Amino acid sequence: MHTGKSLGMLLLAAIAQLAGAAPGVPPRAGGAFTLADDGRSAYTRLAWERVPEALHERLAEGRALVRATWVVSPSLDSDLAGLGPTYNRPSCLSCHPRNGRGEPPASVAEPMRSMLVRLSIPGQDAHGGPLAEPNYGEQLNEHGVPGVPGEGEAWLQWRSHQETLADGSRVELRRPVPAFRELAFGPLHPRLLTSLRVAPPIFGLGLLEAVPEADILAIARQQRAEGRGVAGMPNRVWDRARGGVALGRFGWKANQPGLRQQIASAMAGDLGITSALFPEPDCPPPQAACRAWDADRHPELSGPALDAMTLYHYALQVPARRDVDELRVRRGERLFATAGCASCHRPMLRTGAFPELPALAGQTIHPYSDLMLHDMGEGLADGRPDYLASGRQWRTPPLWGIGLLATVNGHGLLLHDGRARGLLEAILWHGGEAAGAREAVRAMSAVEREALLAFLRSL
DSSP, X not given: OOTTSOHHHHHHHHHHHHHTSOTTOOOXXXXXXXEOOOSTTTTTOBOGGGSOGXXXXXXXXXXXXXXXXXXXXXXXXXXXXXXXXXXXXXXXXXXXXXXXXXXXXXXXXXXXXSEEEEEEEEEEOTTSSEEOBTTTBTBOOOEEOTTSOOOOEEEEEEEEEEEEOXXXXXXXXXXXXXXXXXXXXXXXXXXXXXXXXXXXXXXXXXXXXXXXXXXXXXXXXXXXXXXXXXXXXXXXXXXXXXXXXXXXXXXXXXXXXSHHHHHHHHIIIIIOOOOSSSOSOOOOTTOHHHHHXXXXXXXXXXXXXXXXXXXXXXXXXXXXXXXXXXXXXXXXXXXXXHTTGGGTSOSOEEOOOOXXXXXXXTOEEOOSOOOOEEEOOTTTOXXXXXXXXXXXXXXXXXXXXXXXXXXXXXXXXXSXXXXXXXXXXHHHTOOGGGHHHHHHHHTSOHHHHHHHHHXXXXX
């Protein structure tokens, strides 16, 4: 992407372009896939007009599958049969309510409804990915179909500390620590690695898949050339369909190469639904009942059904920005850039050719992400590597639509494990490569901080 210009020049140009939008006309966050909806359905609207009419039936099928509740085999509804033999939740929307963000349980007694725990041990699998925990696999599945025991239950303990801002304001930060109970297959490995994950929003992902790999790699070179301590790193992960290594784009650690595999992986890991990409249920050796379960056909999710779900994700629109003409919002946008936040949360990207859905091509989008891994410091570290991602690295999450989170999902919990109870807490958890930006925010006056937060709420 424009490798002849410095990163600073590009960021200032992007901010100037955004700030220069015509009065009353917000920048089109998702290009042609932008919608003006600031209500509870803001994350669920489809760009039907951007999808060829011949594919509308497939798009409707994909929407139905994402909204569906899967059932245990055998069932009269064979299209939705195949849940389990172990699983976390029976539907996509159980974890992504209204296509939005999950949250951690509110109390020790509450189960994880839209959160899960990744499990692994030191080492790598045959393709360079995490090495599964021997008795429980790559994530803890609480539930089992009749005759198959669930694996156990995870719950959270919270640890808190206080942070002081330059003006003397104090902010409490908290972090969750997982604990386990009722484990059905013996103790966990003594060198267990865990990572708590809440489900992220699923809109706008087709646009992110359409950003050319060359542009992402160019951003990494630009960041290093600036010498400001920000050095995005692409993950390299196993692409099951191609049988080779590819750029990682999706997941909290960019551990999936594309939407189709991301969806198939979630169906396999969270619902126990097999597909051509994940043809066998995850039944570690000690789980005899799971391994003996033979009521399901395999794969349970057909190729056309997976294609339909992928098309649905491609066609989801991005909510338009709001309040862009407010002076406070415009000031906050400038502060966002000068603090260094825009180095990783990039204001602007361009999509390239995308034959899977040509309407996604050639779009100027504003996701506020560089789609790369960054060292976020020890405070956010989970200590669990994932392909090339270290235990301190996370993919820059897109910020578009973040200002509507409370409207759509009824909460404002942020970061990979939902620890942050608002935007300021999320910023104060930033460390590592983002420490400079965090300290710039810490040093702001109360008026400046509120302007920055007003800008973020406008996204």
